[in-house]
Amino acid sequence: MALTDAAVRNAKPNGDKAYKLSDEKGLYLIVTANGGKWWRLDYRHDGKRKTLSLGTYPETTLKEAREKRDEARKAVSQGIDPSRQRRVSKLKERIARENSFENIAKEWAGRQANRWTPDHHDRVVTSLAADIFPELGEFPVNEITAQDLLKALRKIEARGAHETAGRVLQRCGAVFKYAIVTGRCTYNPAADLRGSLTPVKVTHRAALKxxxxxxxxxxxxxxxxxxxxxxxxxxxxxxxxxxxxxxxxxxxxxxxxxxxxxxxxxxxxxxxxxxxxxxxxxxxxxxxxxxxxxxxxxxxxxxxxxxxxxxxxxxxxxxxxxxxxxxxxxxxxxxxxxxxxxxxxxxxxxxxxxxxxxxxxxxxxxxxxxxxxxxxxxxxxxxxxxxxxxxxxxxxxxxxxxx
Known part of the structure; x- marks a missing residue:
């Protein structure tokens, strides 16, 4: 018999042992001795019985647990192990976080210690932190498009800082080049933006004649x-x-x-x-x-x-x-x-x-x-x-x- 919202909500601990309330198609709720409620799904893949965690109640409702069950069963029908699929997905998420533009940019800047003075290093990182990290810092470096970068640069130009926009574009280009040679991306969107920014009239520092x-x-x-x-x-x-x-x-x-x-x-x-x-x-x-x-x-x-x-x-x-x-x-x-x-x-x-x-x-x-x-x-x-x-x-x- 299928579970109801009321049955899930009213389920209470039963002594010192956990017990199971079954729903349909392999979905069930584990009620622990301390009152915790855990959604589980039993399924078979390659002839082996496996169990997949689908979250906890009430964070995951009965309706949401059934939706997750159906997605997992669909994967199984296609020959995919949902447990492995989840591990791969988490791995991809971790790699994406590690290879975010901000992380790659800081790594690149840190590699310039033998070329830059500490003051110059601080200026470069500070400019990226102010103008690019809020817009693109969390993006995986291999997913940023020329349009994404141009949108961030347009915000710099909007405040009249055209020279800053040009410098930031150059620095972003160097970050993408570094990401390419270190195997984190294959495309440098900054290269496609040449000529897209407002030209800056070069003014030399005032000097005496x-x-x-x-x-x-x-x-x-x-x-x-x-x-x-x-x-x-x-x-x-x-x-x-x-x-x-x-x-x-x-x-x-x-x-x-x-x-x-x-x-x-x-x-x-x-x-x-x-x-x-x-x-x-x-x-x-x-x-x-x-x-x-x-x-x-x-x-x-x-x-x-x-x-x-x-x-x-x-x-x-x-x-x-x-x-x-x-x-x-x-x-x-x-x-x-x-x-x-x-x-x-x-x-x-x-x-x-x-x-x-x-x-x-x-x-x-x-x-x-x-x-x-x-x-x-x-x-x-x-x-x-x-x-x-x-x-x-x-x-x-x-x-x-x-x-």
């Missing part, structure tokens, strides 16, 4: 802010390193006997040690800084936390204060030096090497690690002398090249 240098140097000499900030700007101009490389500078990186600053690979954008020959003027600035900060490991310690670098906005805000908002940035000194030195006819490759612009050819990059160093020593001293010349009203006269 040669004609603006005399006035800038005069304002810097009369800067009334913290002396450490003024010296930081001076050293940034003299060495044209990246602002982050300057902020993290430690005294142990400097060899004053050789007049050399060796920035360790882990602090460089391209993860390769960088040699900065120091001009006499740069050494003088460092001696002034040592009087102020020589007791600390860092050349530019933070005001409130001396064992951490000064704020990344210190130089930029000082330039604002000097009247150069939108006209100059810390990073812009690199462009200023590059432009002037190239105009004066200095070896372009030596300039690029001093800027730590890595060649695309990895073999060439390894070969050029210290290439042009003697020439770069002269270059850096000449550059410091050129800056001094600006103070005295000297002008840059570009060299005209043939061809």
């Amino acid at each position: 040669a004609s603006e240098m005399p006035e800038f140097l005069d304002r810097l000499a009369n800067y009334d802010g913290h002396v450490q900030t003024r010296l930081a700007i001076q050293l940034l101009m003299l060495t044209f390193v990246r602002p982050g490389e300057l902020r993290g500078a430690a005294w142990q990186e400097f060899d004053f006997d050789l007049s050399e600053w060796r920035i360790p690979a882990e602090r460089m954008k391209m993860r390769d040690e960088h040699i900065v020959p120091l001009s006499r003027q740069a050494v003088d600035v460092l001696h002034q800084l040592h009087v102020i900060n020589g007791a600390y490991p860092l050349v530019f310690p933070g005001a409130n936390k001396p064992h951490q670098p000064m704020s990344e906005n210190t130089v930029l805000f000082a330039l604002y204060r000097m009247g150069y908002h939108g006209r100059a940035t810390g990073h812009g000194f690199r462009a200023t030096a590059s432009t002037i030195l190239n105009e004066l006819g200095y070896n372009h490759d030596a300039i690029e090497r001093q800027l730590a612009h890595a060649p695309r050819d990895k073999i060439r990059a390894a070969y050029n690690r210290a290439q042009y160093l003697p020439e770069r020593r002269k270059l850096m001293q000449d550059w410091a002398d050129i800056i001094d010349g600006f103070k005295n009203g000297a002008k840059v006269i570009p060299i005209r090249r043939n061809g």
Whole structure:
């Protein structure tokens, strides 16, 4: 006789033993000694008697248990073992969770430790966590379509962050490439989205022209802010390193006997040690800084936390204060030096090497690690002398090249 909802609902424990209430077609309810109610289905597959769990009551009602029974019996009639089918399904679900876009993206980012600085790693993961993980993070990486990805990118564009959308697309493309080579998917949807985003007008970081240098140097000499900030700007101009490389500078990186600053690979954008020959003027600035900060490991310690670098906005805000908002940035000194030195006819490759612009050819990059160093020593001293010349009203006269 078939069970009823009332019979299932009113079934009570019977002593210390579990008992069974039968329904139809192999379905029955186990009532345990502590009052638990478990749906079970007995069936035969390949001549063997097997039992399948169909859930608990009241989470699974009598009607739902019968629907599950019918699905299982249909599978059996097709030669499928529903118990094995369930195990396979759970395995697929587990693999899908493990191979979610978020997990693969974090794995990919973690593999870049020998190429990225910790700050860059954090920026990449943070951007994905903010803009992609909420939309696609839980999706299995092999199920994401170009339309799925475009929908997420359109939300970034909708807030006007077109440049961010482009960077996120590039990073997603790298994640999919990694998933492909590691066997987790076969298709890179990011590749199909080239040209689908709003083009971004490239705006270079504000940089001073040669004609603006005399006035800038005069304002810097009369800067009334913290002396450490003024010296930081001076050293940034003299060495044209990246602002982050300057902020993290430690005294142990400097060899004053050789007049050399060796920035360790882990602090460089391209993860390769960088040699900065120091001009006499740069050494003088460092001696002034040592009087102020020589007791600390860092050349530019933070005001409130001396064992951490000064704020990344210190130089930029000082330039604002000097009247150069939108006209100059810390990073812009690199462009200023590059432009002037190239105009004066200095070896372009030596300039690029001093800027730590890595060649695309990895073999060439390894070969050029210290290439042009003697020439770069002269270059850096000449550059410091050129800056001094600006103070005295000297002008840059570009060299005209043939061809």
